[in-house]
């Protein structure tokens with residue numbers, strides 16, 4: 723049986739339980755590239771060699787993460803509510819109360835995340 727673990731609180735989530743995924747891209751941000759005449763005549767080869775020399779003895783993972791890092795999290799509904807309230811200082815225990823609307827039932831009524839027992843019976847919900 724496929725299970726997931728909530729990255730917030732550690733709760734085990736079964737395959738068909740409502741869970742949320744968070745995908746975060748952390749990347750170096752620059753304003754629009756502006757190329758001047760000076761850039762065109764600069765010795766790029768020498769500059770590249772100098773940079774390679776500087777990076778030779780650095781940690782590859784650290785260098786890579788300095789440019790781009792993708793983070794993916796699985797969250798249970800309670801942790802999702804806590805996360806969207808405060809993504810930068812997320813603590814599972816700060817979750818908002820459960821919504822009065824059953825989000826899971828609503829999403830499933832739209833055909834998302836069918837449970838195996840709901841499989842091919844069809845017409846159950848009219």
Ligand SMILES: [Zn+2]
Nearest residue numbers: 728731798801
């Ligand atoms: Zn959780």
